[in-house]
Amino acid sequence: MALAGVRVVELAGLAPVPFCGMILADFGAKVIRVDRTKVTMAMDTQARGKRSLALNLKTPEGVSVLRKLCVQSDVVLEPYRKGVMEKLGLGPEELLKENPRLIYARLTGYGQSGSYAAAAGHDINYLAMSGLLSMLGRRGEKPYAPLNLVADFAGGGLTCALGVVMALLERSQSGRGQVIDTSMVEGAAYVGSFMWKSRSIGMWNNPRGENMLDSGAPFYDTYQTSDRKYMAVGAIEPQFYSQLLHGLGLDDADLPSQMSFSDWPKLRQVFTDCFATKTQAEWRAVFDGTDACVTPVLSLEEVSSHPHNQQRESFLQDSQGEESPRPAPVLSRTPAQPCQGRDPFIGEHTRAVLEEYGYQPQDIDRMLSTGVLECNAAKARL
Template identity: 65%
Template sequence: RSTAAAAVAMALSGVRVLELAGLAPVPLCGMILADFGAQVVRVDRLSRSASAFEQGDVQARGKRSLALDLKRPQGAAVLRRLCLGADVLIEPFRHGVMERLGLGPEVLLQENPRLIYARLTGFGQTGKYAKSAGHDINYLAVSGVLSKLGRKDENPYAPVNLLADFAGGGVMCALGIVTALFERARSGRGQVIDASMVEGVAYLSSFLWKSQNLGLWSQPRGENLLDSGAPFYETYRTSDGKFMAVGAIEPKFYSQLIKGLGLNLGELPAQMSFSDWPEMKKKFASIFAQKTQAEWCSIFDSTDACVTPVLSFDDAASHQHHKERNSFIKNDQGEISPRPAPVLSRTPAVPSCKRDPFIGEHTEEVLLEYGFTKQEIAKLHSDEVIEFKNLKANL
């Protein structure tokens, strides 16, 4: 079906979102909404004042860009007018910035009571750290989660910036926005979303908190069932320098793992004999090191041993399973990325294949759409409050 028809059929079609440009978490939040059909406008700083990071926003799929100087009173007034016609505003700034610009929630929600005003920050809008700078590793640390991550006798280890920035930040914020949109359909009223990455990643870790009494985490970090303590929940190097991932927790899966490794279950210590785990790890490692990743795949692929290859991005994109499900998509530039998840049966996300927008590429188009006149736009441009991107300069 055509992309236009798909856009109308998508779950969030008709939802108008203003995303104030920021670093990683907010762009993911906006991209998720855009992928599922929302009309997302990224409000960029003028290109001369935008940082290199903003120039390189890689999560801009399906968005349009409007370049606006919010620090000028005229620029702030433009955003206030845009918010009259918007459903959602997402802002990434540090504590108090929006209020200083005269764009706080009390102002914007008074002017448009239906507006959903999402504030995505590291530490949240209140509390001791609300005004402090930080990054994913700091939010992960303060949430308690970082203390659980890492191998035995090593420092805690942050898995790149996935957990706080994106899972606890961008995704949780998107969930908050969709929930607030759902509630607004009943009440007709918007609300403020205080999305803290610390609390988002802590909430994500609810299982860790609630399973403490099960004895799953009674050993030091790196010596428990799921944190690389167990030989059957671990990664192992293969003879060609690649890796296999093993997650054979249940006895019926464990027995298939043992069989695939060519060992005899009756001659080994009990699976849950903690004291034997380090020795069993060495045994498994020496066996995995004797075959290539492809050879191990041919042994384990048709079993329920819970053994899978650790795939590189390139290998993942070309893997048979993902090809059969179209799990990865290619845009017009030939760039490969994961397709939006989850898959909705009637109204699936149909991600844009177009290149990402240049800063200010859609300034005039968006302002006209939101009710500004050509004369008003010309005045804003001559006053250097807004910027148009000269596309010819990029060719």
């Protein structure tokens, strides 16, 4: 796999850092998630392929163990607010002195500098600060966040993983590691570069929800079918729009011009009425195999059974029967090989990981007895 041999220490966190760690693990990195002790259940639902070590960082010896793990690894993924690792003496300056090849990835909402650097927040706050939230929503309605996808995962976890891969590539030439400062505000804004840069060509001149790609255009929207399901329409180009009309049984001569903005409400009503006359399956039969850019809105329960997704094996099941997307993109020679096993229990691999990093069994036993470590391997075998 592409990242085989790369050792990653992921400090347990929520959403974006676990996603970053899962990406790296899917493509071959050995990812160790460092969990807190005395935690009964992991909140990381993206732990595929990771191992868990439970460590008490409120003890000096626990901090010492983490230091050793970090300086003997290639990558550290850190999700804490600004200054937390420095208080432990484990900031990037300290660790890079001991391991100049270390890649220290910091993933936070607002980044490592600026007046909000130490502030709390969530995806919706970062999205708001990026400028993108102001553009998301239907006409006359308040802005809405599209789940927590844009800042947490696209601008956060995925952008951070890209930074790690780029730093690994650069290290192969320079021999030196570096610090990655991933801000979810900046990552979300960067993901939205198209919006920023296409303002100059007039694509976003109208208020929110009244532009071509934000549900303003009737030919770029979703429509309910007679069985209360939905079809998605993206027929922007004239040749695709023509096929949309043909599939709907409409005559272009009887309708307003496609780009007559003032007539969009009327055109939307025509499309709404048309789509309401057939079931989703019936519309699929009409539009499949055409270039009308009309597709079914599939539920999470339906998506893996769609013929196209089945043919590409786009979704996979783990040993517990849980379904999830296959890692993307697909590499021809070194594709991802995601773990099919269950997610780790907290502390399940504490002993095995520390032995790999040079700790003797008696030292591990002593730290277990003093509460520096936890090992739940026995529970994992039940």
